[in-house]
Amino acid sequence: MVVLAQGELEQIALPAVQKAAPPLADVPEIDLAAAGAGGSAAGRAAAAKAVAAACEEHGFFKVTGHGVASGLLARVEAAAADFFALPQREKEAAMAMAMAPAAAAAGSSPFGYASKRIGSNGDLGWVEYLLLGVTAAGAPLPVPSSASLCAFRELLDEYTVAVRRMTCEVLELMAEALGMEKDEFTRLVLEEDSDSMLRVNHYPPAPRPELKQQLQHGGNGRVTGFGEHTDPQIISVLRSNATSGLEIALRDGTWVSVPPDHTSFFVNVGDALQVLTNGRFRSVRHRVMVNSVRSRVSVIFFGGPAPGKTLAPLPRMVGEGGSSRYREFTWREYKASAYRTKLAENRLCHFETTS
Numbered sequence: 480m481v482v483l484a485q486g487e488l489e490q491i492a493l494p495a496v497q498k499a500a501p502p503l504a505d506v507p508e509i510d511l512a513a514a515g516a517g518g519s520a521a522g523r524a525a526a527a528k529a530v531a532a533a534c535e536e537h538g539f540f541k542v543t544g545h546g547v548a549s550g551l552l553a554r555v556e557a558a559a560a561d562f563f564a565l566p567q568r569e570k571e572a573a574m575a576m577a578m579a580p581a582a583a584a585a586g587s588s589p590f591g592y593a594s595k596r597i598g599s600n601g602d603l604g605w606v607e608y609l610l611l612g613v614t615a616a617g618a619p620l621p622v623p624s625s626a627s628l629c630a631f632r633e634l635l636d637e638y639t640v641a642v643r644r645m646t647c648e649v650l651e652l653m654a655e656a657l658g659m660e661k662d663e664f665t666r667l668v669l670e671e672d673s674d675s676m677l678r679v680n681h682y683p684p685a686p687r688p689e690l691k692q693q694l695q696h697g698g699n700g701r702v703t704g705f706g707e708h709t710d711p712q713i714i715s716v717l718r719s720n721a722t723s724g725l726e727i728a729l730r731d732g733t734w735v736s737v738p739p740d741h742t743s744f745f746v747n748v749g750d751a752l753q754v755l756t757n758g759r760f761r762s763v764r765h766r767v768m769v770n771s772v773r774s775r776v777s778v779i780f781f782g783g784p785a786p787g788k789t790l791a792p793l794p795r796m797v798g799e800g801g802s803s804r805y806r807e808f809t810w811r812e813y814k815a816s817a818y819r820t821k822l823a824e825n826r827l828c829h830f831e832t833t834s
Contacts, residue, residue, distance in 0.1 A: 499701065500726050500768075503735040507533035508743075511648055512544030523652075530649070531656035531760075538748035538763030539727050539737075542649065542716075545744055547641045552741070555638045556720055558631045559776050563607060563681040567594070570607075590676075602822045604705045605769045606682050613639055613675040613780075639677055642744075642780045643668070646716050649746055650782070657756065659795060664752070667713060668782035674810060675712075675782050680705070682724060682767060682775040704767035704775070708822040710749040711814055712783040717745045719777035728764040736768075750827055751784065751813070754805045757792035762827070786811040805830050 507529065512518065514526035533540035562570065570592050594607040650664040657663075668675055682704040704724055718741070719725070725737040725745070737745065753762040767775070784790065791807040808830055817826045 500734040500736045503727070503737055506737060507537060507540035509533070509540055509542050509649075509652070510544040511542055511546065511645065514652060515544075515546075515648070523655075527652045527656040530652045534653065534748050534752075534756075534760040536761070537727065537729070538753075538761035539765070540746055541740065542645070542744040542746055543742075545645050547638075547645055547744075549742065551634070551638060551641065552718060555634050555778060556741075556776055558634050559679050559681065559778065560774070562609075562628070562631055562679075563776075602706055603703075604767075605685075605702050606680055606704050606767070608681065609677075609679040611635070611677045611679075613643070613673075613677055635677065635679075638778065639780065642716055642718075643675070643782070645744070646714060646780060646782050649716070650714060653752075653760070657759075657795065659793070663793070664713060664755070667784040667788065670785045670788075672785045672787075673783060674786055674814070675780070678779045678781070680767075680775070680777045680779070682722075682769050682777075684773060685769050685771045702769040704769045706822045707764055707766040709762040709764050709826070710747055710781060711751065711817040711826065712749040712781045713751045713755070714749055714782045715747040715779050716782075717747070717777055717779045718743075719745075719775060722770050722773045722775035724767045724770055724775045725777075726766050726768060730761075734766075749781075750817070751790055751810065753827065754790050754830070755793050755796070757796035757801075758804050759796060783814075784810045786814075803832055806832050 509526055509530055511526070513522040515523075518526075530540065590610050590612055592607070592609055595603055595605070647665040647669065650668070651661040654661050654663040654665075667673065685702050707728070717725075719739060721739050721741040723736060723739050725739070726734050727737060728734055747763050747765065748760045750762045752760050767777075769775075786809065788810045789807055790805075790810060790813065792803045792805055797803050805827070813826075813830065816829055820826055
């Protein structure tokens with residue numbers, strides 16, 4: 480997405496309000512500790528089976544026993560809150576210093592700080608965020624370059640390395656569940672030029688007094704923080720504070736809210752993984768709605784392949800005599816196509832086979 484970081488949050492008209500969504504009764508949960516080196520073979524097999532079932536039904540699940548230190552999660556959350564509490568000009572200036580001068584001046588960099596404008600196609604949300612690229616070593620780039628934000632940069636470095644490691648454990652379980660070599664998916668996000676990203680989101684409380692009053696009294700008035708969409712990448716791994724807001728769409732199109740859990744991570748299947756599995760794993764449509772009184776802070780790692788990587792259903796997922804639901808294309812081609820569309824559009828329909 481292209482960052483357009485002009486203007487204060489409150490200066491932009493809000494999206495239409497939405498009807499409240501009921502809670503998801505049973506969030507699929509995977510305990511990575513039981514599937515790790517300290518667990519049994521039976522425990523790992525059960526975890527892999529559960530991952531596959533969640534990916535097929537929802538394209539979404541919760542990860543516990545992830546091994547990412549709770550202290551690190553708390554420090555990242557606090558540092559993110561401190562950054563977003565800075566005056567608007569300071570936030571924009573800090574990130575502009577981290578970008579190439581020409582890109583910053585032209586507003587053409589896909590990375591940096593943005594408020595309310597999601598991409599270049601008119602999508603709006605009650606959100607401000609940092610979008611950062613991730614290096615081969617797992618460090619986020621660009622990073623705030625002012626001396627006062629060095630601690631934030633170091634925390635994001637540590638966080639990204641830890642979460643990418645955990646993401647690879649999840650991808651290995653996915654591959655094993657499908658009868659593949661366990662590095663079938665992990666090598667895509669570990670390649671030297673893999674296109675992975677880190678996004679830090681801040682959703683302030685409901686902005687308009689009349690909407691806040693409706694929410695507090697059980698009304699249906701709601702504000703969209705980040706509109707409905709699927710993630711283009713292979714996988715996305717999200718952790719948030721204890722504020723609600725995340726919602727996913729079920730197979731029948733029904734929207735359900737996900738109870739917050741600040742001690743765990745939530746995993747989304749992305750479009751690229753849906754293609755690689757020939758549609759067996761489902762890229763989940765999701766959105767974020769604004770809480771009435773509390774800020775929501777979330778950090779998301781997006782694991783993507785190298786720009787030149789060719790994507791197509793893997794032979795094992797097509798089978799002998801089977802049909803491929805998607806044509807071959809490069810990640811660069813798909814990403815460019817996806818970012819030309821509105822958030823809510825079906826991006827994969829342009830890459831489906833006609834036969």
